[in-house]
Amino acid sequence: MRFPITLAFCTMFGVAVALTRPQPKVASRNTGPNRRTPSPSSGESVPPAAHPQLALGNLTGTEDNDNLVSNVRTLAQTLHQCSKSTSAEEMKLNFLKSTTVTCNDGTPAGYYLRASKGSRRWLIFLEGGWCCYNKESCDARYRSIPRLMSSTDWPLTQKGSGILSADPEENPQWWNANIVIVPYCSSDVWSGTAPKARQADYAFMGSLILREVIKDLVPKGIKLAKIVMLAGTSAGGTGVMLNIERIANLLTQLGADVQVRGLVDSGWFLDNKQPRQNECTDVTSCSPNYVIKKGLRLWNAVIPERCRQLFRRGDEWQCFFGYRIYPTLKSPVFVVQWLFDEEQLKMENIQLGSHSLTESQWNYIQNLGRDLRNSLRDVSAVFAPACLSHTLISKSNWLDFQVRGTSLNRALQCWDRSLQENKNSRPAARNCSFHLIDQCRLPHCNPTCPALRDLVTGQEVNMVQLLMNMGFDVQRISEQLGVAPRQLLGMLSTGG
Numbered sequence: 001m002r003f004p005i006t007l008a009f010c011t012m013f014g015v016a017v018a019l020t021r022p023q024p025k026v027a028s029r030n031t032g033p034n035r036r037t038p039s040p041s042s043g044e045s046v047p048p049a050a051h052p053q054l055a056l057g058n059l060t061g062t063e064d065n066d067n068l069v070s071n072v073r074t075l076a077q078t079l080h081q082c083s084k085s086t087s088a089e090e091m092k093l094n095f096l097k098s099t100t101v102t103c104n105d106g107t108p109a110g111y112y113l114r115a116s117k118g119s120r121r122w123l124i125f126l127e128g129g130w131c132c133y134n135k136e137s138c139d140a141r142y143r144s145i146p147r148l149m150s151s152t153d154w155p156l157t158q159k160g161s162g163i164l165s166a167d168p169e170e171n172p173q174w175w176n177a178n179i180v181i182v183p184y185c186s187s188d189v190w191s192g193t194a195p196k197a198r199q200a201d202y203a204f205m206g207s208l209i210l211r212e213v214i215k216d217l218v219p220k221g222i223k224l225a226k227i228v229m230l231a232g233t234s235a236g237g238t239g240v241m242l243n244i245e246r247i248a249n250l251l252t253q254l255g256a257d258v259q260v261r262g263l264v265d266s267g268w269f270l271d272n273k274q275p276r277q278n279e280c281t282d283v284t285s286c287s288p289n290y291v292i293k294k295g296l297r298l299w300n301a302v303i304p305e306r307c308r309q310l311f312r313r314g315d316e317w318q319c320f321f322g323y324r325i326y327p328t329l330k331s332p333v334f335v336v337q338w339l340f341d342e343e344q345l346k347m348e349n350i351q352l353g354s355h356s357l358t359e360s361q362w363n364y365i366q367n368l369g370r371d372l373r374n375s376l377r378d379v380s381a382v383f384a385p386a387c388l389s390h391t392l393i394s395k396s397n398w399l400d401f402q403v404r405g406t407s408l409n410r411a412l413q414c415w416d417r418s419l420q421e422n423k424n425s426r427p428a429a430r431n432c433s434f435h436l437i438d439q440c441r442l443p444h445c446n447p448t449c450p451a452l453r454d455l456v457t458g459q460e461v462n463m464v465q466l467l468m469n470m471g472f473d474v475q476r477i478s479e480q481l482g483v484a485p486r487q488l489l490g491m492l493s494t495g496g
Contacts, residue, residue, distance in 0.1 A: 089166040090114070090157040091181060096212045100195065103185035104149035104202040105142070109209045112158045112181040113220065114166060120226040121177040122217075125164055126210070127184035128234025128267070128391065130283060130343075133295035137283045138202050141187060149185055149202070162394040163231065163263075170396060172409055173416070174229075178221070182213055189292075189320060190232075190239025192299035204299040210243055214250055223256045230262050233391040234343065237267020237336075238320060244331045245304055259419070262333035263412075265393045268322035269344060270371055287347055292317040304328065323375040334381040334415055334434070336408060339369040340443040342390040352388060352452075365443060376437055381415045383408045386438035387449035402448045403436035411436055 091112035103109050129148045132138035142149050164179055165171040184206075186192055192204030214222065222228070230247055232240045240262045248260040272287035283291060295301070296317055306328040307319035319325045326333065345351065345368065350361050357365075369386060376382050385403050392398055392408065399407055414432035438446050451460045 089159055091160060091179060093154060093156050093158070094216065095151070096209070097216055098212045101205050101208045101212045102196065102203050103151050104138070104187050104196075104204065105152075106196050106203060107151040107185075109185060109205070109212070110151060110154070110183070111213045111216075112183070113217075114160070114179045115220060116176050116178050119177050120224055121174070121229070122180065122222055122225045122227070123163070123174055123177050123229045123231060124180040124182065124213070125160075125394070126182050126190055126230070126232030126236030126239045128232065128236040129184045129187075130235050131189050131291060131295055132187045132283055133286075133291050133298060135201060138187065140282065142202075147183075147185075149187055151183070151185055154183060160394070161396040162392075162398040164394055165396070170399070172399075173413055177229075178225075180213070180217065182210065184236060185209075188295065188299040188301065189235045189242065191242050191301035191303075191320075193302055194298070194300035206239065206299075207243060207246070207302045210239070210247065211250060214247060215254075218254060222251070223254055225251075225256060225258045228258050228260045230260060231265070231393065232263070232267060233265040233394055234267055237264040238269065238322070240264050240267065241322060241325050241329065241333065242302070242304060242320070244333065245306070245329060246302070248331050259423075260331050261419070262329070262331055263336070263393065264322065264333060265336040266338060266341060266343070266391045268335055268337045268372070268376070269320075269341075270323070270368070270375065271318065271321050272348070288321070288344075289317065292320045326379060332381070332415075332419055333379075334383070334412065335376060335379050336392050337372060337376060337382070337384045338389045338392070339372045339384050339386045339438060340365060340388045341368070341372070342388055344368060345388075366441065369441060369443065373437055373439075379435075381411075381434045382437060383411050383434075384437040385446045385449060386440050386443065387446055388443050388452065389450050397450075400448060401446075401450070403438055403446070404433075406433060406436055 091114040093110055093112055095108040095110040099108065101109055129145070132141045138149075147153060158181060160166065160179055160181065161170070163171055163174055164181065166175055166179075168175040184190075186204055186206035186209060187202070188204040188206045190206035190210060192206045193208055194200065194204040196203035228247075228251065230240050230244050232238075241264060244260060244262045251258050251260060269288045271289040303316045303319050304325065307325045308316050310324070310328070311318055322335065326335075342351075345365065348361070348364055350357075350365065373384065376384055383403060385401055387401070392401065399409055401408060403411075411434040415434040417432060418434065440446065444452065453460055
């Protein structure tokens with residue numbers, strides 16, 4: 001009879017909490033249908049469901065109270081199970097109050113919000129989805145992936161996963177923060193300021209969309225925030241670096257006393273320095289520098305001034321690459337990057353499992369891991385597993401992956417602790433690392449890497465099977481690496 005005991009505990013604890021804190025006024029509820037289209041012009045949203053939470057604030061603490069933090073977190077997880085409901089975990093769609101800042105096709109832009117009353121931490125997440133850079137590529141994008149250019153079919157609610165989840169077991173550090181998801185519908189790597197006009201088929205207003213989201217969040221309490229984490233995956237991760245200083249300045253202008261941080265996931269692309277034999281035919285096979293160069297003018301992109309000053313006129317596109325813009329940022333930024341990023345490989349027409357690997361393609365794969373590793377060397381806060389994948393923080397299994405025995409969530413806690421200690425002039429915590437880069441040289445050499453799947457059969461395969469199917473020459477590669485063939489196969493089979 002575990003259920004009645006748990007229910008009784010939850011009920012009694014709820015009464016205790018109710019007796020020790022002020023009672024909020026009960027808001028009137030709309031008893032009509034709960035699915036209706038919000039008015040884009042009014043900026044209204046579907047009213048959020050009541051979701052009282054224990055305001056735990058920042059649960060990272062210091063070494064002296066780690067046990068207390070652990071106990072409180074366990075208690076919070078128990079309470080979460082008591083009050084868990086589908087409606088409480090959903091984020092509600094809000095359209096921007098400004099009707100002039102839109103998606104590519106002129107439909108209203110917006111955001112999803114799950115408010116957490118009592119929390120002074122906000123996580124604002126920018127979705128990814130690469131970009132388009134001319135009429136042809138944008139037309140093709142609109143036909144194939146309209147949700148990345150229009151809000152017409154956006155659902156009224158959305159549930160988050162990974163670091164966006166409301167489940168403390170899935171998201172131990174940020175589950176009770178205010179979570180905002182900003183859908184990507186501007187196709188400009190969150191940099192554009194170009195409205196849709198008679199002479200233009202599409203608007204590109206990603207940077208302005210983010211600005212308006214922040215302004216619309218003021219009446220919802222963001223001015224009271226102590227920490228705002230601007231996070232993003234892929235193009236959204238690049239968008240974090242392009243916009244973080246502008247957002248920090250905007251919040252200061254609005255009167256907020258807040259630390260703005262960045263979390264960049266799989267947005268640390270490298271520019272290709274080798275000329276191609278053939279002109280690329282579509283956006284997925286074009287090198288990043290080619291796409292950015294073409295797109296800048298179309299998007300009327302905003303480039304951070306500190307980075308722009310480093311390059312002569314016409315070379316500002318280089319600020320879209322993490323290793324160039326990162327040294328110019330004042331706000332703290334944590335970089336999450338797979339060392340063998342699948343999207344970076346696709347831009348070189350390499351898709352593992354789809355065709356045989358040429359020697360030059362295998363060399364490129366190895367060099368990509370080496371070059372990404374080297375580019376991250378001077379990044380103070382980084383988590384870089386040697387795996388073949390793309391994006392991490394919004395996946396439900398994001399806690400599974402480790403570098404040198406440390407999970408990303410733990411690394412983020414150590415980073416948070418370090419920032420707080422620096423602010424309070426405390427000594428740094430020992431055995432709490434947040435500079436974690438795999439040193440093994442082969443793809444998928446980390447034993448916690450995500451599962452690989454055969455593109456034809458969909459079945460799970462190990463790295464050896466995948467490479468063998470693509471004509472991998474064990475003898476030649478082992479000679480290049482200076483290891484015995486059996487040792488090489490063992491490294492690939494067991495993840496290093």
